[in-house]
Amino acid sequence: MKICAKTVFYLLIALPALFLCPSAHGQGSIFGTVTSSNLSVPDSGQILFIGYLDGTDDEIHLESCIGAGYDAGNWFDDFQNYLTESPGNPYNYHFFNIANLEAAGLSDLIPDNSFQQENIQLEIISWPPAPAGFAGEARTDSTVYLHWTASENTSYRVYRRTAPSGGSFFRIDDPAGSLLNSGVSDSFYIDSLVDNISNYDYVLIPVESGVIGAHSAILTLDSDPGLFICGDSDHSSALNLLDILYVINFLYKWGPEPDPFNSADVDGRPGLNMLDITYLIKYLYKQGPAPTCPE
Numbered sequence: 001m002k003i004c005a006k007t008v009f010y011l012l013i014a015l016p017a018l019f020l021c022p023s024a025h026g027q028g029s030i031f032g033t034v035t036s037s038n039l040s041v042p043d044s045g046q047i048l049f050i051g052y053l054d055g056t057d058d059e060i061h062l063e064s065c066i067g068a069g070y071d072a073g074n075w076f077d078d079f080q081n082y083l084t085e086s087p088g089n090p091y092n093y094h095f096f097n098i099a100n101l102e103a104a105g106l107s108d109l110i111p112d113n114s115f116q117q118e119n120i121q122l123e124i125i126s127w128p129p130a131p132a133g134f135a136g137e138a139r140t141d142s143t144v145y146l147h148w149t150a151s152e153n154t155s156y157r158v159y160r161r162t163a164p165s166g167g168s169f170f171r172i173d174d175p176a177g178s179l180l181n182s183g184v185s186d187s188f189y190i191d192s193l194v195d196n197i198s199n200y201d202y203v204l205i206p207v208e209s210g211v212i213g214a215h216s217a218i219l220t221l222d223s224d225p226g227l228f229i230c231g232d233s234d235h236s237s238a239l240n241l242l243d244i245l246y247v248i249n250f251l252y253k254w255g256p257e258p259d260p261f262n263s264a265d266v267d268g269r270p271g272l273n274m275l276d277i278t279y280l281i282k283y284l285y286k287q288g289p290a291p292t293c294p295e
Contacts, residue, residue: 031076032119034095037102041073042122046099048214049075050205053082053091053110058177059168060159062203062215066166075120079110082168087112095120096127096214103127103214128154128208130216133287136202138225139237143192146202148216149287150187154208157183160191163199163220182207194223230293231266231280233258239284239291247277266291 034047047070051061059082063070067078075095079085093106102122131148138144146158159169172191174181183205194200200223204216231239234246235258247264249255251272258264258272265272267279282288 028080028114029076029078030091030116030118031074032117033073034070034075034120035073035122036097036100037121037123042070042097042099044070044072046097047075047095048098049093049095050212050215051077051091051093052177053079053084054089055092055179056177057157057179057205058171058175059083060171060205061168062218064166064218065168085110094212095122097122098214101127127211128206128213130206130214131156131204134202134204134216134219135283135290136219136221137229137231137239138194138196138221138223139229140225141237142194142196143190143237144194144200144202144221144223145188145190145238146219147188148204151206151208154206155182155185156189157181157205157207157212158189158191159203159205161201163201165201169201169203182210196223196225198223227295228260228263228293230263231283231291233264235259235263239280241284244277244280244284247272247280251277262294265293268292270294 034042036042047063049063049070051068052059061068061077061081063075065081067081069076079091087110089110091108091110095104095106097103103125104120104122106118106120129151131150133149135148136144136146148156150156157171158173160172161167161169171177172193173184173189200221202219202221206213229237229239231243233243236242246255247258250257261272264276266276269275279288280291283291
């Protein structure tokens with residue numbers, strides 16, 4: 001039996017883990033090739049994947065997690081980096097080519113061996129797009145407010161990990177990880193389980209009619225809100241239309257001053273004027289850059 005050079009290469013990568021990470025079981029790395037429907041090889045950076053065990057997505061791996069990846073036609077992951085890995089447990093992977101919108105799925109049981117090769121053949125499959133405008137802010141009420149531009153008929157599962165761990169993500173909108181729960185059917189989520197000290201990585205996975213799509217870009221946020229939230233002119237611990245109206249009332253209708261004043265100066269330039277209003281509108285509704293206030 002012939003073994004290709006790339007297979008040998010990935011086996012050599014995985015071998016140190018076999019000897020350095022003792023385990024009562026023999027399971028370890030899973031790897032394989034990825035090809036498009038026309039048999040071409042997707043470029044590095046074009047393939048995203050999501051993996052989870054036991055028929056629940058309470059814990060997931062992405063292609064960017066420690067021990068996982070995709071490089072020039074080859075994907076790999078390590079079962080030993082999951083908390084609940086054990087031979088015989090079911091695993092699932094979902095693969096997405098963000099360049100040509102092809103996808104594939106992989107489901108099986110964790111084998112009792114050290115290396116498992118599973119080659120992936122992508123095909124044309126309809127899947128919901130990742131959400132645009134994914135952003136968030138730490139609030140003074142000890143929460144993190146996440147928001148995005150939602151698509152019609154699409155829900156979103158929300159995952160988090162402490163940054164910069166690089167390990168698994170854990171679902172926070174449904175910590176049990178029920179695949180029957182399609183997630184948040186809105187354009188925001190309030191994470192109330194932060195410590196106001198740590199940085200966190202967040203990621204969203206869209207779900208439409210039971211079909212999941214490629215994950216969003218990873219969003220890293222500091223859960224410490226500082227003295228104020230930039231853009232929170234009305235001091236409500238949230239950025240929304242009311243903040244825009246608050247600044248308009250202050251500038252043009254003799255309304256009360258923003259509290260603190262610098263919270264309304266969002267465009268990174270000295271002075272509070274119509275440009276700050278326009279800047280906040282673009283951020284909230286047109287995927288513009290995040291507010292930047294003076295200290």
